[in-house]
Amino acid sequence: IAEDTLDLLQHVKFQSSNFENILTWDSGLESAPDTVYSVEYKTYGEREWLAKEGCQQITRKSCNLTVETGNVTELYYARVTATSAGGRSATKMTDRFSSLQHTTIKPPDVTCIPKVRSIQMIIHPTSTPIRTGDGRRLTLEDIFQDLFYRLELHVNQTYQMYLAGPKKEYEFMGLTPDTEFLGTITISVPTWSKESAPYVCRVKTLPDRTWTY
């Protein structure tokens, strides 16, 4: 009989980042090292619990459920059963999980290119593990219609230059040559009140050699 006891298992939850959905948990206060764990998952509204292959009778305390919870419009539950060597067991379930709601956004991948009087910033698309019917990987831009980028260039700690939009290439113009600037680029999804940590680049504009003979 499965006992729901704190001393074998706790904190069963999803950790999701860019739609990589990992189930994690902690052993209980008095868990023995030889305790084994088995994972099941289900779609909210359906009857069956499905066993996750590769996460049966395991000793580690995480399990990748990205594929199994890959439909962004669905809601899911997962549960872990811990069984101690002595045969005692405990089962704990997650809260209802929605990857759209819960996933956090990683900083974007950006190339910062300094020139004499400007700095160009090229943002590379962020792919996710989620695939379309024909196997194509979706990007964050595919999934979030109102995703946009927020670019700031900090000018000698006094003010910022600010650009924003959904496109991938930007250029801060009218800069002083041979000067260091700090650029920060974040991904923002207003509908879901999501904002990534910033990608930071520190670049120096090139010296102006036009007047040297």
Added chain:
Amino acid sequence: DGVAVLTAPQNLSVQSTNMKHLLTWSPVVVPGEIIDYFVEYQGEYESLYMSHIWIPSSWCSPTENPECDITDDITATVLYNLRVRATLGSQTSAWSTLKHPFNRNSTILTPPGLEVSKDGFHLVIKLEDLGPQFEFLVAYWRREPGAKEHIKMVRNGGVPVLLETAEPGAAYCVKAQTFVKAIGRHSAFSQAECVKLQGEALSL
């Protein structure tokens, strides 16, 4: 329920400016005693569908001051009923209810504070920080006959932002107004502020 011997608070009214809503009333005075007030509210939904339900305000159940910041309670653009009562130990006054229900779309929107500065050829502005519900529409133009007016939306205040990389020696003027999406209204424009950029205008 305590016996209602305390006089009920009088002269309830709401002052609302830039989406900050303050409910005030005349204090109930019992010499040498501290009076507690309880504020409750009811949205249009409650008054239509469950009129017996009143919700304790977020910050003033209780409070000792004859005023209450109800901004966090007024979160939809509908009519809200508000009521207050006073208590002193086990003594409780009757409820006093705001005569006219309050809707946040009646808030007074003031022109935003605006600072214009320059750094080399950069025209920099800093707008008053009025909170997340406010966006700013900024209009700027070169101070010369027939100059074209440019418009820019600025999402948040409180942070100096580059408006334009300007031409040496030119003078620019800037004005701004707020826009509140939640109620679909904007303020009047602020006074225009003008600055002259350094350097001589390049004659071609």
Added chain:
Amino acid sequence: LKTLHLGSCVITTNLQEMRNGFSEIRDHVQAEDEIIDVRILRKMVSLQDTEPAGQCCLLRHVLRLYLDKVFKNYQTPDHHILRKLSSLANSFLTIKKDLRLCHDRMTCPCWEEAMEKYSRILSHFEELKPREAVVKALGELDILLRWMEETE
């Protein structure tokens, strides 16, 4: 603000404000729903997969269900949850008033598909005990908000 195009009925609403409000109470309300084998707002009756012309009618009926039978029947001693639900209910009331205007202008027709979908939603709701139905419907507010989000 989000503009919802429901056939020829066009309204604006603050979905983000509602979603932020719901996210503060979601885990609590969903944890009260222990019947996780059943879902009221199912995919096959979703708003966004309904004929555009019938979307206004379906949404109007679903909002009426929430306003008449869900918000008012959810009891809680927790004032924070009470305030968040009040905010959501009053926002839903605002949307329903806008849809009422569309109805008055004959841009909110009720045809067979929309009525058939609504009757299924209602039967899923009524199959449950009253308290269970109210808790489950509240826990599915994120589904309803996403339905509205995805109407184009």
